[in-house]
Amino acid sequence: MTMRSHRPVAVAVALAALAAPSLTACTTAPSAARVPPVGTVTRPPATTVPALRRLVEDGAPGAASLVTRDGRFSASRFATVGVADLRSGRRMGARDHFRAGSLTKTLVATVVLQLVAEGRLALDGTAAAHLPPGVPATGDGADLRKVTVRQLLDHTSGLFNYTDDRRLSRQLYGKGFGAHRYDRYTPAELLRIALGHPPVAAPGARYSYSNTNYLVLGMIIKAVTGHPYATEIRRRILVPAGLDDTSFPGTDPTLPAPHGRAYSRIGDRRVDATSLDPSRAGAAGEMVTTLGDLNRFFSALLAGAFLPPRQMAEIRSEKRTGGTYGLGLYATELPCGVTVWGHNGDINGSFAQTAGSADGRHVVSYRVNTDAADRAHGTDVLTAEFCPAPHA
Template identity: 55%
Template sequence: MTALTCAVTVSAGSAGRDTAARSPVQDLVSPRTVPGAAQLSQDAHGVRFHTAGVADVRTGRPIRPTDRFRVGSITKTVIATVTLQLATERKLNLDDPVSTHLPAATAALLPCPGDNGSDSDSRDPGRRITVRQLLTHTSGLFSYTDDRAFFRRFFGPGFTAHRFETHKPDALVRTALTHPPYAAPGERYRYSNTDYLLLGMVIRQVTGHSYATEAHRRVIAPLRLTGTSFPGTRAGLPSPHGRAYTTTGSSRTADATDLNPSSAGAAGELVSTLPDLNRLFGALLRGTLLPAPELRQMRDTTDSYGRYGMGLFPVRLPCHRTLWGHNGEISGSYVQTLGTTDGRHLVSYRVNSDAPVDAAAETALLTAEFCPKA
């Protein structure tokens, strides 16, 4: 989990790279830092799978459609879906103070109104972080992955030595709360992995079950996502899988296939496959998992000024089409799943590295997939 970051808008890059004989997924591969890439698309015309490079630099085998891999922050889409399902069941309200749905010890750690130095906050003691603000990344809470020492130890140069260590969610929250908030609650959008760590804790407090158990019962099992799982502290990937590679702050790649994903938790621990991701987002966007009002809230980007909804964000293409989905980054892996508003046209693509993916190559891939050719 190099940063569990998200992208929100595709810039207008070169869209003319693909030809009849060449898939744009090939441009995601880099000889030194990105060994392999794959793309799975589906629409009314069928399912198409393209791959480039290799899944394993030692054996040279290609990436297969059913390979398991880590999906990082796409975990947030599942966590947001479960939270909104709980809201529809009136087990929580999105405008509840989050402190009312957390263990007392964790709630006591949250900043009180005025802790960020805002006089207006001090004059309004009723203003607190809400469940909605966690979902939309407008809580103002510092992201624990922005802590420099933590990042260097677990995602930077220290990754190899510390990759198998176990992290408790409350300890990660404490790391975040040693820093002042980015802003007052609701004041502005700032992507924070701490928000979704707390939502994972909210799910346990409200249901009595872990977020993984609830997600399996409510999302994974009903959709028959047979390649999708929450590994918890398990370091290995389920079979079949290729390898994952990290640059860990250098230009040389190292194998990052095995790691303890508890450092990501509810913000990014999920394992999945390309077919499962398409099925998940297709079902979500078509309204299978949520009633229409909650799905509209999920795509409402008002609070973030167009950048993020609740576990979904819009991607605007050069041809003026808007897609909905999420991406994820974790040590050794980057993936993005996007679909049309009706969920009928979908694409998931991934690389087996955490090295930066060429933005123009991503734009070319999405433009070739979704923009009508002149």
């Protein structure tokens, strides 16, 4: 469902003062300096603004984007349209925190592939072999003893998506949201809900996106390392890359300052969904971050700063999904034929996407503060930035 507004649209474009971090503490990572330089394309200073405006005209209270080129984070180009808060009229800021939903998955996948590179985990090993004690491995036809780590990563496990459970979905996104927004869940509880449904396909048969897959991967990381997946992400990714504005809140319903509001559409009502218990998402989507941190992470990942070459090839491999999904990354072919790599994420009141060139030297992140905007306009944001402008 989309929202339409005819109120005047405010536009701001600014340079975001975002200091570039250095990557120092990644034990399994090759140097990002091996990435060859790419040519510079001269562009107008606000290529994404018309696409952001379309998102707002389509119903998003606010939209924002951040563009980084050649690792020049201090010169990243920030643009925003609309407002971060409908009551105060406050505009979105470059350093605003927001819930990033399934963008969490790419960081989880990166840690899993680091464990593979270290010989502590095998992509073709079974998921059940690494589940903590007391966590179910079988259900209504589903059997994690037949599902591999690779199939979890690329969504070919066939496991039912727990957020599609009818009762839970009403509580998470429907009319029950108000009464259940602070409900607390454990990964094992959510997995049991998923295993209470028949699988959507046999393991390896076809691609079917499922949050359950990354819920299980979070448990596998803990079983292999002895630490919660969020602790491993902080140690292996956030600290080395200087991603100081990214966090995994667990059960904390609040957002760190600064932040705007998040708006959901439930029936015909717009609901403020800023505050909620993020344990509903866990390793599938609990991350809180900023546009700047997303650009830094994806720039470093695509440049090879977190994974050795073999695992970099794996994270981009889409052969088992028919070109749909790698091991934690989407490849998106834009109308002009350019392919960009990244992920998107949505959760109550928030949608965001990051995409970058294959070498990570050109990265764009954008967000809206609603879960109800037309995402086709998001593709317009990427097209505006990555596709050459037609000659006059």
